[in-house]
Amino acid sequence: MVLRVRGFEIHKTFLDRGAQEAVVEAVRGVVAEAPLFRPDTPYGKPMSVRMSAAGMYGWYSDKTGYRYVKAHPGGRPWPAIPQVVLDIWDRATGLERQPECCLINYYAADARMGLHQDRDEADFQWPVVSVSLGDDALFRIGNTTRGGKTESVWLSSGDVVVMGGDARLTYHGVDRVKAGTSTLLPKGGRINLTLRVVD
Ligand code: SIN
Numbered sequence: 371m372v373l374r375v376r377g378f379e380i381h382k383t384f385l386d387r388g389a390q391e392a393v394v395e396a397v398r399g400v401v402a403e404a405p406l407f408r409p410d411t412p413y414g415k416p417m418s419v420r421m422s423a424a425g426m427y428g429w430y431s432d433k434t435g436y437r438y439v440k441a442h443p444g445g446r447p448w449p450a451i452p453q454v455v456l457d458i459w460d461r462a463t464g465l466e467r468q469p470e471c472c473l474i475n476y477y478a479a480d481a482r483m484g485l486h487q488d489r490d491e492a493d494f495q496w497p498v499v500s501v502s503l504g505d506d507a508l509f510r511i512g513n514t515t516r517g518g519k520t521e522s523v524w525l526s527s528g529d530v531v532v533m534g535g536d537a538r539l540t541y542h543g544v545d546r547v548k549a550g551t552s553t554l555l556p557k558g559g560r561i562n563l564t565l566r567v568v569d
């Protein structure tokens with residue numbers, strides 16, 4: 371089932387339980403090489419999510435700002451994007467071009483992500499694909515400019531959201547995660563992957 375909300379394509383249960391488990395296993399492999407860390411926002415407050423990445427680029431922020439970087443803060447290049455994750459991009463977008471960044475965000479029960487645009491990529495013709503694993507999250511969708519009315523939808527484990535076309539620069543964020551709504555992750559919480567073409 372595909373829901374369309376303000377131009378975002380929300381594919382409910384794009385991944386079945388077995389596929390979700392395979393992706394979690396692949397993510398575990400990545401974070402074993404590139405451990406989760408908690409970046410500071412440019413405003414000096416630490417982010418509530420913990421992060422890592424795979425691919426040519428990962429994401430980093432500190433008091434000098436947000437940016438794509440080619441290495442983990444520990445100094446090593448990011449691990450390659452796992453094939454099971456590239457397969458999701460292929461199936462969801464049908465594009466020849468492959469993503470260069472797979473951001474990994476881990477939301478513990480109290481984590482959230484403020485409304486923002488994804489706008490640090492070179493070319494907005496390429497969509498951003500987001501994969502939800504674990505506990506449900508209340509995902510808020512705004513407008514292409516700051517402010518105005520918003521709509522919220524619950525994202526569940528296995529849901530995939532394609533943010534592209536006219537909605538590529540639509541504001542979005544995660545208000546909260548509902549603990550105990552999924553048994554996928556033994557310690558609970560939520561993993562969100564976002565796949566992007568950067569250059
Ligand atoms: C993001 O926009 O970076 C994350 C979205 C999500 O966690 O669902």
Ligand code: FE2
Pocket residue numbers: 486487488542
């Ligand atoms: Fe985003």
